[in-house]
Amino acid sequence: YARANDAYRRLAAQVGGSRQPQASRSVRDRVIRALAANNCGAQYIRYANANRRSVFSFFLGPDAYVEEPMAPRGGYRTLCVRTCDGYYFPISFSTVPSYFGKDEQTCRQACPGAEVQLYVYRNPGETPENARTPDGAAITELANAFRYRNEIVEGCGCRGPQIAEGPANASRVKMTFSPGLVSDSNEDAET
Secondary structure, three states: OHHHHHHHHHHHHHOOHHHOHHHHHHHHHHHHHHHHHOOOOHHHHHHHHHOOOOHHHHHHOOOOOOOOOOOOOOEEEEEEEEOOOOOEEEEEEEEOHHHHHHHHHHHHHHOOOOOEEEEEEEEOOOOHHHOEOOOOOEHHHOOOOOHHHOOOOOOOOOOOHHHHHOOOOOOOOEEEEEOOEEEEEOOOOOO
């Protein structure tokens, strides 16, 4: 932030501060055209194209209003889907295809106890029911697609079946309640 302010002050000093608005505008236009020429962002390209002067603008002056085209929006949402029951949860709410590999790794790490598959759908405009693998297979082709909506599949979970059963040697904590007193103990307490 401080470097940006320093650069602004140097630029203002070069063009004589705000006393010469036309000069500062031309410097700004040159900087934006340079950013556009070096593909530094679509917003610079749009601005540079919108501010090109025509023969008419030489005589009539610049346009008071230039409508900028809308920036392209959208992308993909990625879902991590358990293949054993079709249950899914979001990984990215807005991403691009070049990040699908990273999202797939995140999916596998988030659900190590089950076989999972990454699915994607366009955002905006589609829903999880429209999701496909990055290779193009539809989620509806999954043998257990959305099965979780109708039944609980035994042993299917991101943490694996040992969580549901609990470890065999786990110590149990029993709570005993007395009027005005709450105690906990790792020993078997009589109730």
